[in-house]
Amino acid sequence: MAIYACDPQQARGRRVPExxxxxxxxxxxxxxxxxxxxxxxxxKHKTQVFVEHEGDFYRTRLTHTIEVAQVARTMCGALGLNTDLTEAVALAHDLGHTPFGHTGEDALAALMAPYGGFDHNAQALRIVTSLERHYAQFDGLNLTWDTLEGIAKHNGPVLPLTPGAVLPAALADYNALHDLELxxxxxxxxxxxxxxxxxAYNxxxxxxxxxxxxxxxxxIAELALIGPAYAQVDRLYVGLDPYRRRHEALRRVFGYMVSDVIDTSAARLAAAAPDGxxxxxxLGHPVIAFSDGMRGKIREIRQFLFTRMYRAPSVMEVRQKVTQAVDELFPLxxxxPLLLPQRWQADIAACAGQAALARIVADYIAGMTDRYALQAHARLTGTDVLHDRH
Known part of the structure; x- marks a missing residue:
């Protein structure tokens, strides 16, 4: 490994020694x-974009997470970094997602605004440090500082906050106990x-x-990054059937992005010459990055997907319905609180005030799968929101 890779022999340890x-x-x-x-x-049963009932072939949070981990291992290997640490962070990065993807998160964040807010990255940290309760010696998974740091701030420093922003309560609470150098x-x-x-998600x-x-x-062939991929496939494989053509083109797009990060990051690392x-x-800036040209092409793809996919009428219709489910479950x-399962009742009995109770309710709802959230909503309200049935 490179001198700046995280060496497990030099890891900063666990909060509870083992x-x-x-x-x-x-x-x-x-x-x-x-x-x-x-x-x-x-x-496995949480939305990426399409809610589970819409089809078995679409990505879920689990398949997305596995794809992220695969890409991360490839890039870390090429850059001389620790593939096990990047895989751990990649596998944990979406643990805090609610049912129904970002739609569920937006709904829960609005409901939790008076009680310290909700953020899926902070919730992932809360899960691995508190909510997973399987071990005799500690709550959570007792992960190393290095992995917890990666979960908390893989997208960049969390502090100082931008004007008007608030540090998510789940992150603030844990950081007060175990400084992650936010x-x-x-x-x-x-x-x-x-x-x-x-x-992966693009x-x-x-x-x-x-x-x-x-x-x-x-x-999509009109997009700057994608058109050349289709053109190359058409030159190499004349008359290729549509499904193979699509796969061959998009796997090239995938490769363009991966290669760009590896090349750009290798140059940034060489320029910075970090000694550990x-x-x-x-350093004050990221060392892992897309090139400026690739960043512009990806921005074009994201804008296209936002307009044509994330805000497509059929997707928005389902978003409205599942938002209703979350909006109605929370106040119920x-x-x-006795509606929550028995194993949650000890935490409820020990909590002091509405904010503490709201955090427990948010933990419970955030942990639901799409299917379970819809079943719970139907059971408690007598309404099938997806099919407008009572």
Whole structure:
């Protein structure tokens, strides 16, 4: 590994000291604990863009997460970074997502605004430090500082806050107990996980949007990054059937983005010449990045997807319905916490005030899968929001 890679032998340790494994590094152990967590399994039935009932072929949070981890390992290997740490961060990065994707998060954030807010990155940290309760010695997964830091700030420093912003309560609460140095950048491995997320969702949302019929291949071929990929495939494979043609073109688009990050980041690392992981954290700017040209092309793809997919009438119709489900579940549980399962009742009995109760209710709703949230809503309200039935 490169001198600036995170070395498991130099990791900053766990909040609760443990005997190290004889067979796995601390980062491998973090990765394995995340994979075996309840929250990771629930990603199987959580929305990426399309709600689960809309089809079995679309990405879920789980398949998205696996794709992110694969990209992250590839890029870290090429850059001489620690592939186990980046995989751990990648596998954990979406654990805090609510049912119904960003739609559910937006609804829950609005409901939690009077009680400290809600943010899926902060919720992921809350899950791995508190809500997973399987071990005898501690709540959470007792991950290394290095992995927790990556979860908390893989998208960049969290402090200082921009004007009008508020530090999510879940992040503030844990950071008060275990300083994650929120004012610095994360490790290069965590930065790789963040860009791998961008690469994965831009690529697979194009595939899922095509499958859903929200736009055509001719339309996306007009985008600067995608047109050359289709042109190359058409030169190499004349008369290729449409499905193979699509896959061959989009896998090239995927490769363009990955190669760009590797080349750009290698140059930035060489220029910065960091002498260790902490030098990357305090550098003041990311070392893992797209080139300026690629960033512009990706911005074009994102704008296209926003207009044609994320705000498509059919998607917006479902968004409105599932928002209703979250909006109606929250006050029901707040008014009668006994509706929550028995294992939540001890926390409810110990909480002091409405803000503490709201946090528990948010934890419960955020942990739901799409299917469970719709079933719970139907059971408590007698309404099937997706099919407008009572």
């Amino acid at each position: 005997e190290e494994s004889a067979f796995r590094s601390c980062f491998q152990r973090d990765r394995d604990r995340i994979i075996h967590s309840s929250a990771f399994r629930r990603l 004012h610095t950048h994360a490790s290069a491995e965590a930065q790789v996980a963040a860009l791998s997320d961008d690469i 690529n697979h949302d194009l595939q899922d949007g095509l499958r859903a019929g929200l736009f055509t291949e001719d339309e 992981p902490d030098a990357i954290r305090t 549980y707040m008014a009668d």
